[in-house]
Amino acid sequence: MRHRTTGSTARTGIPDRARRFGPRGRAGATAALAVLAVTTAAGCRAEVTGSVPADRPSSPRATASDDGGSAPPPSPTTPAPPSPSSSPPSPTATASPTPKPDPQGRTLMSSGSQGGQVRELQARLRQIGHFDRSPTGYYGTVTVAAVQSFQGKRGLSRTGRTDTLTWQKLLDMTRRPTAGELNPPTTRPVAKPDKRCLTGRVLCISKNSRTLSWMIDGRVRSSMDVRFGSQYTPTREGTFSVYWKSRHHVSTIYDTPMPYAMFFSGGQAVHYSADFAARGYNGASHGCVNVRDEGKIASLFDQVKTGDKVVVY
Template sequence: MRVARRLGTVTLGITGLTAPLALAFGAQPASAVSCATMTGPYQRQVEAFLGRPVDGRQSAADCKAIQAFQNNYGITPTIGYAGPVTWGVMDFMNKQKAVGRNPNRDGKCPVNKGRIACVNLTLQLTWIQDGKKLVYGPVPVRTGRDGYETRTGLKKIYWRHIDHVSTLYNVPMPYSQFFDGGQAFHSVNLSVWSPPGSRGCVNMTRKDAKRYWSLLRTGDDVYVYGRKPGT
């Protein structure tokens, strides 16, 4: 079965994304890796995201704040450099937050199917709706990386296994709900924002995967659309 690599731990959902975002979680101790002294290409954007003074110049305090963010969200190397990967994760968070409580504003997820789980690959978000009514979410997910893309289209949950272990990768996949071959919703013990992505499954936090388990049943529809950047 498809499963992602272990890269870190996650502490937030969409509802936890508040500005400045670096202050919305308990930062883990930065690793012993040396701090980058170079100014990164996304220095100003990263400083603004983290609530740092926006001067476009790397400082020791900037580096520590960036490094703490990288440690929290499974971004490597954790050297406090404001590079494209770190900014890419932050940019995703900004776009996810902007969706608010209206994730299907584009009307792309069917509203004539009753209860359905929607997955927007472009924004890396999922939610459950019933007609036009939002039932749960939106919450961030981690979908398939390049070469292991989460397949798009209308599907149905055909098998559920609460304590599933991947027979292909020998990795736990708690609260698995399979909807397309080996691709499933399931929880992971890593950051759902950590690059590059899963091996096709829709990775979720344990809290969200558990809630999906309680809300969905075998035979329920799943609609996957969009395209994850970089795939």
């Protein structure tokens, strides 16, 4: 059986029988209206929530932090920095060890070095008692021992090499050497010249004082330390003359260098000796007159002429 709806029924959706059945009908209608209101309100909330603009974020949620608590998420407008543990290291990336600097610094001079800086080193070491002879300009075993002695006293590694740290400490403890300290005439006092040396141009060589004096007409122009042959290969004594000069000579018997050689008796000559510069009087020649100072013998070589006299006594 069909019922007609009235205007009020159409507006509320309540069946007309609610009016006809009195209070019980009205109570049921009231309950129906309550359900309808809740349903309509829920639908509105969902519709409003879904219509929030994309550039207007909803309320943020708390996120878990590394220590197990909760930490607020980063601001929507500022990207959060990546967690250190979130990006594992690349398997191919390896840390290259950083080389440690040499605590002694860069090497400036070592065994075999020669020149003006070596001469200054020797002169400075001599000022404070570590080098007991005149500078030679050659870095040999004597200089190595002197540098080791200095390094040991200053708490440095006893390498025997002059590095930047050793050199700076030496500069701090010494003064600039004078010309006389850098180029003393000889280690030992020059002997009184033999009378045969008092006239003409003469290489006057004394075995007693171990010195050579270049003399012109009785005046000493320069002097230098020399050493001689051993008892098995003695240096001949007497009056001779220079018969041959060879600037870059090499011994054909011993295959050793004989720079600035000035031959005066057979195979015996006055020449520079790197071994003499390095070892001093701990060694001996094979009969030649060895000169320790290369600078002095080089200058002498340029002055001496073939035919000049040589006196060994």
